[in-house]
Amino acid sequence: MNAYLGIDLGSTTTKAVILDEAGEVLGRGITNSRSNYSVAARIAGTEATIDARFALLGRELGDLDQTGLPASFRLEQYLTQLKLLGQIVEEEGSKGRSATYGKPLLDKLVEILVAMEGAELERFARKEEAGSNFFRDRAAADFAKFAEERGDRKGVTFEALLAVFDRAILRVENADVDVSFEGNILRAVERIGGGDVRVAVQKIRDTPLVMAASVGTGYGRARLPFPREQIRSEILCHGLGAHAMFPETRTVLDIGGQDTKAIQVDGAGIVTSFQMNDRCAAGCGRYLGYIADEMNLGLHELGPLADQSKRPTRVNSTCTVFAGAELRDRLGMGEKREDILAGLHRAIMLRAMSLLARSGGVNDEFTFTGGVARNSAAVHALMELVEENYGKRILNISPNSIFTGAQGAAMFAQRSFEETQHAPAVSGGAEVHA
Amino acid sequence: MNRAEIVAWAEANYLDLEFTAARRWLAEEPGRKAVGFLPVYAPAEIIHAAGMLPVGIHGGGDRIDIIRGDAYYQSYICHLPRSVVELAVTGRLDFLTGALFPSTCDVIRNLSGMWKVMYPEKYSRYVDLPQDFAKGVGGDFWTHELRELVHDMGELRGSPITEDELRKGIGDWNRRRALVRKLYAKRRDEPHNVPTDELYQLLRAGEIVPFEEFMTMAQAYLDVCDKDGRRPRDNARVIVIGAFCEQPPLGLIRTIERAGCYIVDDDFLIGNRFLTREVDCSGDAVRALAETFLNHTVANPIVYERDADGKKKLVGERLRAARAEGAIFSAPSFCDPALLDRPMLQAGAAREGISFISFKYAENTGQFQQFREQAGTFSDAIKLWGNV
Amino acid sequence: MSTVVRDQSQELQKQLISGYFDSLSTANEDGKKVVYTFVPGNLTELIRAFDLLPVLPEINALQYGMRQKTGQFILDAEKAGHSEDVCTYVKADLGMIRAGNIGPTGKKLPKPDLLLLSYTGCYTFMKWFELLREEYQCPVVMLHVPYQGDGKISPAHRDYVVQQLKEKLIPALEELSGKKLDEDRLKEMLKLSAMAEDDLVAVFQSAKAKPSPIDAWFGGVYYIGPMFTAFRGTQAGVDYYKLLRAEVEERIRLGKGPITPEGDMNQERFRLVAEGPPNWTSFREFWKMFYDEGATVVASTYTKVGGTYDFGFRHDYTRPLETLAEYCGECYTNRNVPTRIDMLVKYVEEYEADGFIINSVKSCNSFSAGQLLILREVERRTGRPGAFIESDLVDPRYFSAANIKNRLESYLQMIEARRAGGHVSGLEVSP
Structure with missing residues (x-):
């Protein structure tokens, strides 16, 4: 069967999504980005392929976890x-x-x-x-x-x-280490005692999964070993990916480690306008990283702690350079950690609000993606500000939001493949680990 | 009225971003109008002469979150215009019939055009100050500009402004400036009786309340300062230079004072004492107002400095006039006028061996630790070793 | 970078500019007096009519920027107490003076005998020459040109400038040169100015052709060079623009796109309008980001900082002082925000652009303050999308190539996606 691969090469993680012919997500893979972008892309792609194989296997066998095979x-x-x-x-x-x-x-x-x-x-x-x-x-x-x-x-x-x-x-x-489905699945089957699973695995293993087209996106996209026409900006991919996840999406906010993007899309997921943060990292995920380091906390602990605040501190500066000093100063003055953190979350969201306003406001429905979307305090602060300024909005946050860009890229891959199908010359797809 | 009452009145007006006092005045009589003006210098007396309320627009300081204002400005532009826009787009300035944007810098200049785009139904005007100072050249130009403004203000209120009204309005502003100067002289002579945070809030209130109300309160404040004598402390006497447009947060003024400094001269709200002598109202008052500007303004970076050595002499002159011991250069971040001027002023201060420190703030700066440390060390140094 | 491809007019342009810098380097020996002034509102004909040499510090700064030398100058000026927040042209200039006042072509720059502060469209100009006065201890003439707050030059404003010319500037130039103003000579020069201006406008407007034979921003900065520096009102200037115009017309005939440093750009995929100056320290790299994508700038506002000729202004020799006064008031940065929006809308529509790009430079509040509103307004009125890029004039610290490339690519791909999606209607923008 034909499949379409999207790869999002981010500054911290590399994501891959595989779509089937119906445009449904078949598999997702993620790995940490490293100095060698093509290795990161390959591993994420392999992970997604494995995920896709298991998904196909699941279609045969039902709940796979019971078998112990994964x-x-x-x-x-x-x-x-x-x-x-x-x-x-x-x-x-x-x-x-x-x-x-x-x-x-x-x-x-x-x-x-x-x-x-x-x-x-x-x-x-x-x-x-x-x-x-x-x-x-x-x-x-x-x-x-x-x-x-x-x-x-x-x-x-x-x-x-x-x-x-x-x-x-x-x-x-x-290194080029074989972690693929077909390279490891048979041993895995033997380890759980083979049985009924073996037949289904054989079938899936023998089903060719042809990557008919692939598209790369993300921060490191220029370094992907892809031809130029297979590279799309992450803005477009995010817009389309968010549209796929939540078709009524009109405004997308993505806060990643390195940058913040505010995107407006139309009913077809086509970007109509966007804004990105300036060279200052204030208001990005990285800023929260600094704060966590400064407070000796894990990144995931920040949100829950901030949520405990009853009287958020007013923080006017989100300058990363001053963040540490300001934090120590406030702690020294006896302010509570949760109050300062709540103030900081609000300050970051104020920056996002200004980008949203620049890009054209917050329209219904509003989809929030990126690592910071997993931070509950950030989400609360954002929704409060959105409601104050634009009224009630439906907020979408997908558990798979980290794959938004990769999913959009895969969709572009599918579209471009389908377009070439109507054109006379067809560029052949590559068969990946059939 | 006692000091606490006056200060409470001033503080309430300073904190009030809804401009209640102005709105109340407008509601008192049908047909009343208010016209805003931005820093640094606008001829507010002409608005006043038209019987309208001049309202100084100085942004939202540290009292509002900037949400939509940031959508209009890049990160490298000062803070004032974003909070002005924030006030405007949140409807807080909708009581103004018009607004004047004086030639302070390119940011405020361009805001005048932005206003025209954002509020096409409202009156707005860019007020270009003369940078030529010959009577028949810059004087003619400025008289012409003022006359146009007089004409426009007449149209806004619905009937032409008479010469008598102009003489009275400009005369009122003479009195107002004289009173402000008295307050400044009082603080210079007895800074322990006139803390700058009080004086500052009083003048901020004066930017938005009706003329007579301010005159009454300012006179009352002067009176209580005369009566209710406090003990002087062994503080360093300093002048604060550079904060003439975007205003410092009150916390910054207090930080400087609490660090052991008496502020004995400053640039805060300098528009209300920009002209250094009374305007002669016996004849053509508009012409007189224009000509007073040509040769009798404070030295400020928004006006071209004719004297080649003027910048270098300035700090020393101001220091001596205020009997101060040191200078604090305190400018808003990204403020072209203050920051481009600063090296020239500092070179002059250094030439005369004047002690100084420098820092930058934004109207919404919330952390004063670094200022506290610098100002404290500065005042200690002055007290221990004197000026030099 | 590989060898740069040039055509004849480019060679001539290069010769003119380097000849000009040569004449500056020997000005002292030649007994020539030197007047420093600014590009907007530059009174080249008047200065030349007294046989004085104009020097334009912005041009020095940008030329140095293109040679990647400004980074150090700026650091030196900041070390000497200048704020990191202010205009980098000024700091580059002050740093250059500290480094011995050697011009961008490696030859000495003469000290000014007079600073002609044409105070037009930029607040920083006033401070710049107040600062230079301290460096050079020479006289300054402040020529105050009122801003077009209402979007026009009123007769009173024109008269005010004329009065200043008569009462301050001309006497100062007469004193400096030791000669009386020769009005006939000035008129002759103004006649030549108008001729060159006609050709320059024809060159700008050639970009209405498809494909556009010129890039009106990156290429445009070369075209305005002679006009905005020292060659307005000269025969050399007239000759250059005649040659340039002929070349451009030939390119249209051949259906050729603009010439880039890597040769002809033939496939025009995107037509853009540009607002704001380009970046100088990474000028080539920035340009390449455009032509690699097949994006041509068909009209730009930056090329109007020294005069908005394509909106009708021409020097009129029959009213020499009035025409100079009007010229000063017409420069782009002296025009208010609504007028700038009108100009951009007109450019987008008349040049049939796919969209517009704003390069917002940190240095220049005159350009930058208000650009985000301009962005939204032009989008709203034309229904075509705008891109917003941030950099600086000559401070390399503010040019992030990866970030800018990312934005530009995203923007161009968005245009493409919208085209494919059949989007021609306006944007939903609710600020």
Whole structure:
């Protein structure tokens, strides 16, 4: 079957969405962006393909979780990557300054890798949810834990072990490691004892999934290995993606890590006007990151804490440069953390409000996307301001809002493919992991 | 009336972004009208001569959230116009029949045209001040401009303004300026009796309340300052330069004072004392008003400095006139007039060995820690080592 | 960057400008007196009529900007106490003076004998020459040109400027040059000005052709060079514009697009109107973002800062002082916001543009304050979308290539998507 791939190369994460021929979302994939954008794009694409395969499998088998196959597949993927990590760790442990530690270091590394594998298998047996989808995060946590147990102040130190890991993980992330569906699914099936699942898996595995067209978007889109005509601006993709998720959308606000966008779209999801923040990062997700660091909090803790405020502080400046000093100053004067945070959230939303006003206001329905849309205090502050200034508006926030841009890109891919179908010359699609 | 009552009256007017006092005055008699004007200098006496209420528009300070105002201005433009627009688009200025935009800088100049686009049904006028100071050149130009304004104000109110009305209106403004100057002289001589935060709020109230009300309250304030003597403190005497357009938040003025400084001269609301001598109302008062401007204004960056050494001499002259010990350059961020002038003024201050500090603010600045530290250190240094 | 493709008029333009800088470098030795003044309201004919040499500090700053030298000058001026918030032309100029007053072409710039403060359309001009007066200790003549607050030049405003010419400026120029004003000579020059102005307007209006044979912004800044600097009222200026016009007409005949630094741009995919100055420090990079996408600027307001000739103004030699006064008042930045909106709407419509782009520069409040309202108004009145880009004139810190490219691409793709979607109607804009 034909499918369409959209990739959104963001500053912090890379997202991929696959659509089927009916334009329905078949799969989504996400990975952290890294220095090598094409690797990030490939991994996100692979993840989305896997997700798509599982979706197709789900159509055959119903609830897949009951079979234990998805967890088993994740385990196989993890082990595949861990195996590569083991090889690279060994190489790195014999190089440069690490080499001075000699065999003791290498021995400890092997012990750690073995322990990591054991830990993952145990988690699988206990049906424990993974803390993160990213190999890097999970491996780093385990490695650090076991390295700390084995580090030795006089001999092979914790730092020496970690230094090897830091070098190795970079190589693993950028390596061509096979985490694909077909590369791992059969082992996953065997691990859960095969059975009825095997037939369905075989069928799905043999169904060709042809990426008839793909489109890239996002901050790093110019660095995607795509021809020019397959690149679309994230403004257009966001507008179209939001339209697909909520067809009555007329205004989209996207607050990401690096920038804020206010977009107006028509009934067909076509952008009619947009505004982006200026070079100042105030009012973006990154600003909240600074604040979280300054307060020694996790990013996800900010919103709930701010929600507890009864008397929000009036914060006039959202200058990132002064954020830290202002915060300390206010804390020093005895103001409550939740009040300051509530004030800060409001201040950020004031910036968003001015962009919205520049772009043409807030029209019904209003769709909020981007990482900051997951912050409850930000959402409350925004809705309060919207209502004060524009009246009541229907607010849409999708749990998949992070994929808005990628979904829009996939839709553009589908449209351009369908257009070329009517044209005489057809540029062929590529078959991805059939 | 005692000091607390007067100050409470001033504060209430200062804080009131609904312009209740002006609206009340308008409601008292049918047909009354109010005309706003922006900083720095506008000939408000002509609005007054027409029997209309001149209303100084100084933005919303730190008292309103800017939501739509920011949609009109890029981040590198000062704060004043965004809060003026915010006041306007939220309907808070809808009681004004017209507005004057004087030639302060390009931002206020362009706002005059924006106003024409946003409020085509309202009267608005760009008031270009003369930058030539010869009677037969700049004097003729400015007289012509003022006469057009007189004509327009007559049209706005519905009947031409008579020469008598002009003489009376301009004469009233002579009295007003004289009273403001007395207040400033009183503060210069007895800053412990005339705290600047009080004086400032009193003058802010004066920008929006009817003429007689202000005159009464200002005179009453002067009287209580005479009576109710306070003990002077060992504070440093400073002048504050550069805050002539976008006004500093009250917190900034208080921070400077609480850090151990007496403000003995400043540029706040300088429009109400821009002319330094009375206008002769015995003959052609409009011509006299124009000619007074040519040669008798305070030195300010909105007027071309003819004296090549004028900028360099200015800080020293003002310092000596106010018997001050140091200067605080306090300008709004992105304020072209204040910030382009500042290096010349500072070079002059340095030439004379005058101590100074500098900072930037916005009308809605909410944090004063850095100002407190700088001003405190400055006043301590002046007290310990004197000026130099 | 690869070798730049030029045609004949460009070669001539380059020669004119470098010849002008050469004449400046030897002005002191040649016994020539020098008058500094500004592009808007520049009285080149009057200055030249006294055999004095005009120097335009904005041109020096922008030329230096194009050579990527202004970053350091600006830092030096800021170190010397100038605010980071203010105009970077001024700071680049002051930094250049501190660095020895070597001009952009590497040759010495003469000190001014007179600062002619043509106070037209820009508040900063006043401060700029107050500051230069401190550097050079030389006399200043303030020529106050009233702003078109009501969108017109009234007879009183014109007379005010004429009076200043008669009573201040001409006597000052007579004293400096040691000669009386030769009115016949001035008239001859004004005649030449009008001839060149006719050709310049024809060049601007050639952009109505499809494809447009010129880029009226990036290319346009080269076309206005001689007119806005020292060549108005000269035969050399007349010759240049005649040649330029002929070349442009030939391009129309051949159906050619504008010439870019990388050669002819043939496929015209987007026609845009531009408001505001370009950025100078990344001028080529900025231009490339346009021509790589097939976007041609068919009309620009920046090329009218030294005169809005395409709206009818011509120097009229029969009324020399009046015509100079009117010229000063007509410059783009001396026009009020409603007039600027009218001009842009007219450009979008008459040049059949797909949309318009505003490059909002941090330095210049005269241009920038109000541009967001201009954006909405022009969108509302034309039904065509506007793009808003932020940068600066000569401060490289304010040119973020990735950000600008992103906005521009998004904008052009939006136009394309709207075309495909059959959108021709107006926008729903509720500010």
